[in-house]
Amino acid sequence: MNNLDTTYLLAITGVVFAVNYGLRGFVFAAFGGGKRPPAVILYVGSVISPAVISMLIVYCLRGTKFLAAPYGVPELTASAVCVILHLWKRNPLLSIIVSTVVYMVLVQNLAG
Amino acid sequence: MSCSLRISRKVVLASFRASIPVLLGYLAMGFAGGVLLAKETGLGAFWAFLTSSTAVSGTLQFLIVDMFCNQTALWTVAIITLSVNIRYALYGLPLVDRWRGIPIWMKLYLILTLTDETFALVVENKVPEGEDSLTYCFLISMFNHLYWITGVVSGNVAGHLVQFNAKGIDFAMTALFIVILLDQLKSRGNRFPALIGFVSALVGLLLYPSNMLIPSIMIGLVVLLAFRSKLEPLVASGGQADE
Known part of the structure; x- marks a missing residue:
């Protein structure tokens, strides 16, 4: 990747910064006077995280080729390794590193 | 203070x-x-x-x-x-x-x-x-x-x-999300929202393969709001656990 436009990268970084900062400061700006946020906001805030994380998993795996070599084998194997290892050890870093190495080995060695 | x-x-x-x-x-x-x-x-x-x-x-x-x-x-x-x-x-x-x-x-x-x-x-x-x-x-x-x-x-x-063949290293991001999700699923209140997210993402992917996230989020949000009366009690009893 060598045709990245610096201005655009700065713009992306700026948007991420602004939205994150806005979220973190939201309560302080909007409810500094001791008011509580509306119940519907509290509800969305509490359920959207697992929903979006699920979506991001699908998003990450969207390019998987199930109908052509290597038939999704690297993705399915590495995901399974990640799930099993994490349910067993509950060590985030271990699960991430091992499953990523498994994926890299598979994707670099299977014909595709 | x-x-x-x-x-x-x-x-x-x-x-x-x-x-x-x-x-x-x-x-x-x-x-x-x-x-x-x-x-x-x-x-x-x-x-x-x-x-x-x-x-x-x-x-x-x-x-x-x-x-x-x-x-x-x-x-x-x-x-x-x-x-x-x-x-x-x-x-x-x-x-x-x-x-x-x-x-x-x-x-x-x-x-x-x-x-x-x-x-x-x-x-x-x-x-x-x-x-x-x-x-x-x-x-x-x-x-x-x-x-x-x-x-x-x-x-x-x-x-x-360090020079190495980094092909496939982007799986680290997938793994990160799998790990976060598994930790969230320990709270029962998170399980149905996660399923809603998964299904919404598949629908979003089918409808807009090139730009799936925004439609998926919109669909997921609508469904989550539709199930509010069912989900809110579950969430209140321990859905707040964070990754």
């Missing part, structure tokens, strides 16, 4: 000690994000520093690599960031009264650096007796922020120095 930092040996040691678990986690996770940035985009330490110090978010540190590579539209970047980190909008609730009236520069920095881990330590607030609670929280926030930046920058530098 005092209006400036009251640094003492004792409070520095106590805040550092409290931050040690975060030190290990942030250095390692940040390192992975830094390597990913180096290998996928070729960008150097300046970008590692800039993105890690301003976004201060693990998930976004990984996602921003994808956004850089795809030149994602800015409004899409905004909606994704908003949806991924909307929980941050609730983190102020237990702190808004505690931080009322403190110097503005301090408040701005405390807000900037309010991650999941920092939030947990700041709310726990195990300040030693006789020491200033605000100083303790400020130091924890600063230590954690520095660990994160150090992790990402050193990972980026290592990614440039």
